[in-house]
Amino acid sequence: MVFPEIKISDAAQVGRMLGASWESASTPFIRLHDDVAISHVGVLEIPMQLMGQNIIAGGIHAVCTHPEYRRRGYYREIMKEVLDYCNSRYDTLVLTTAQPELYQPFGFRVVKEHIFIAKSDSVGSQGFRLIDTSDPNDVKLLHRLLETREPVSNIVGIVNEKAVFCVNEGRNPLYYAPDLDVIICMEIKDTQLQLFDVVGTRICTLAEILERINIRIQEVAIYFSPDCLNADVQALSHILDGDSLLMVRGNFAAEGEKFMLPRSARC
Template sequence: MGTINQYRFRRSFSEDPTLSHNLFNLLEMIFPGIRDAATRIRKLGAAWEDASTPFIRFHNDLAVTHVGVLEIPMRLMGQDIVVGGIHAVCTHPEFRRRGYYREVMEEVLIYCDRHYQILVLTTAQPELYKPFGFRFIKEHIFTVTSKCDSKGGIDGFRLLNTSDRKDIKLLHRLLEIRQPVSNILGIVKEKAIFCFQEGNNPLYYFQDLDLVAVMEIEGNKLKLFDVVGTQICTLAAILKRIPQPIDEVEIYFCPECLDVDVQALPHLLDGDSFLMVRGAFPLDAEKFMIPRSARC
């Protein structure tokens, strides 16, 4: 197994108390608002520094290139596996076209090949990753084909208050013991990416089902992005607890556990979120989507 001393660019947040500040100076330049997002997830009880392994090239004391590595515990085709996630890839504008990104990425892949069978990332620039063995994998959303005809039921959910300690504790409990939304592709025991991706979005708690739904309602359309619970209930059970009529449903994860008929449609999340995969990925021929809450 590799150690920090065997790598040129691998760094340790715990060993260098100035590293986080230096890194986020670079990240904020490329991804405005990311420092606030990192602060937000820390308030939710998860920390960027605990979840990400940073590979950073410095010029003197200035961080100029970064590639982060995350661990994503997944259930893939019924098997539990830890997948490596590549994230927050960037180079300082004044230090581009010097080969720094290639140098760091090559070292990242040496490290990852020792730890993970599969690597994933999402990007608007897939051409940057193809030279490193990543390939584009098509994803799908799932639209319900049977008539929903949900007339509206009881008011069976409430908005989580992510500033309230009790609600944060509730969310952590469910994330720790969640049932994967799918045996084709589901997430288990992951917090940091979820909090980063969804911590600023509405999260709805269905108390009698003991689950949190990441969802949006636009008119009479329900968009369901993730379900976090000890058991995955049917879509009908969720609709029954939504007080307004719903006649159209889009599901942004593999929906076989929801007991509903669907049509799979090719889809790029946010219009430009290409899924790139490296390694022997068992879903090449499947119709699926990595939940928004687990994307890096």
């Protein structure tokens, strides 16, 4: 009801089918009216690498109140409970939003993000196949790589996280390169490659990815810091989807660096 454009029920069902449900990963804070949930804030744990250091961040997600019960203070009450819960557990909280004004009173601040553009003139050979999320062997492969993945970036990267990845990317095409043993989250629009995540025990270079795409690529847009890709890039200030602002509360070691929190890890 609150987020119809993202079809969150469908995304959550995909996460369950992939064996990484939000119900098992999220701690819900809820207000009820006659046993019906009317306001909710969820807290997820997101294992991250920031500037080469591993941390567990708290991810604030699915913040919503039933339209008929808004402006009664439920959201503020729940957020106070959430912060009391998180303050003793996490030094860093993250969320993404199109409405930063809702979170600034609670100590959250917007952190600038960047997209990275690389020029190319590449035509490779066919080296990827689509992951079949209905195939148990492919689901097992996905779990193995998510559990053992190397961070896609030493500036801001994700390690051993499944629930947010499966909800965010489970409905999108996932490409597997058997010889590299990596799963790539990518889209191709005309001659531009859009690169959203690389999941593997070794992060391959951009050249290795391009060598396995059998159409001409003239530009690559990278939606995470490409420090591990061995690529010549130009960094540009960017807001994902035009309104998905990253906000943090507490320590965030990568603040001031050029990076983007991967789409697969945004909540």
